[in-house]
Amino acid sequence: MGVDRGRLADGLLAIVEDSSDLDVLPERLCRACLAALPVDGVGLSLMGGNHVGERALLGASDSTGVRLEELQFNLGEGPCASAFADGRPVLVPDLGDGDAKGRWPMFIHEAETTRARALFAFPLQIGAISMGAMDCYRTRPGPLHEVTEALVVAEAVTLALLHAQANGGGRGLADMAIGHHAAVHQATGMVSVQLDISIEEAFVRLRAYAYRHDRSLDEVGADVVARRLRFTDVPQ
Incomplete structure (x- = not known):
């Protein structure tokens, strides 16, 4: 039924x-x-x-x-x-x-x-x-x-x-959803500034780093926001 x-x-x-x-x-x-x-x-x-x-x-x-x-x-x-x-x-x-x-x-x-x-x-x-x-x-x-x-x-x-x-x-619902990954969104902007690249490319760099180091995007984002990780120090 x-x-x-x-x-x-x-x-x-x-x-x-x-x-x-x-x-x-x-x-x-x-x-x-x-x-x-x-x-x-x-x-x-x-x-x-x-x-x-x-x-x-x-x-x-x-x-x-x-x-x-x-x-x-x-x-x-x-x-x-x-x-x-x-x-x-x-x-x-x-x-x-x-x-x-x-x-x-x-x-x-x-x-x-x-x-x-x-x-x-x-x-x-x-x-x-x-x-x-x-x-x-x-x-x-x-x-x-x-x-x-x-x-x-x-x-x-x-x-x-x-x-x-x-x-x-x-x-809005988007605000609610973004709250789950707030550090990732903030970190993406920081990486964009650090490397002078687009937001889209910065997000790809974050995702690649997280996958390569077997970590979540949220964990990597938190490290960037806390300034424990700078992408200018990451080999490209």
């Missing part, structure tokens, strides 16, 4: 309307999605492109969901990023599959250290409006048969987030 589109949309919008704290809204939406779909966890990311300021974690239902979203933010690849770029679902019933490893080698290598064994990503979009992606993971490999239902859920989440954006009282 499929998900009732109207009831789910009403339920998600009710969460938005009843929430007095926008900081907990993404997690509540994730948990509502988790209750509606036969998956073990859900994550949401806002997206607008492929460089700093245009991708950020919005929320997740648990620590594994957070980890999967942050890996894709750190590495710049993964099913979530592909679903947004392609504007269609990206279904990975087995993260150990050779095709997945060939398409997202860095992400799959790291994702295999988590509890996730299957990952299904859906764009958050309505018509020409595209704002991010929803990741659903399972702790066991196998296909997701409820793709149509998941698309209904993703559309309802998009409606709920658009509603929150319109009623945020001056504080």
Whole structure:
């Protein structure tokens, strides 16, 4: 039996309307999605492109969901990023599959250290409006048969987030998402000044340094902001 589109949309919008704290809204939406779909966890990311300021974690239902979203933010690849770029679902019933490893080698290598064994990503979009992606993971490999239902859920989440954006009282969803990676955004600007390069290139340098030293972007960003790391001292 499929998900009732109207009831789910009403339920998600009710969460938005009843929430007095926008900081907990993404997690509540994730948990509502988790209750509606036969998956073990859900994550949401806002997206607008492929460089700093245009991708950020919005929320997740648990620590594994957070980890999967942050890996894709750190590495710049993964099913979530592909679903947004392609504007269609990206279904990975087995993260150990050779095709997945060939398409997202860095992400799959790291994702295999988590509890996730299957990952299904859906764009958050309505018509020409595209704002991010929803990741659903399972702790066991196998296909997701409820793709149509998941698309209904993703559309309802998009409606709920658009509603929150319109009623945020001056504080937008992008501000909430950027808060998860504040040091990275500040560090990108500092590296841009240090090396006299564009913001986009500075972000690529940060990402490459983090990957080369097996660290997260947030950790590297914090070191740059605290002036423990200067990219003028990093061999190029």
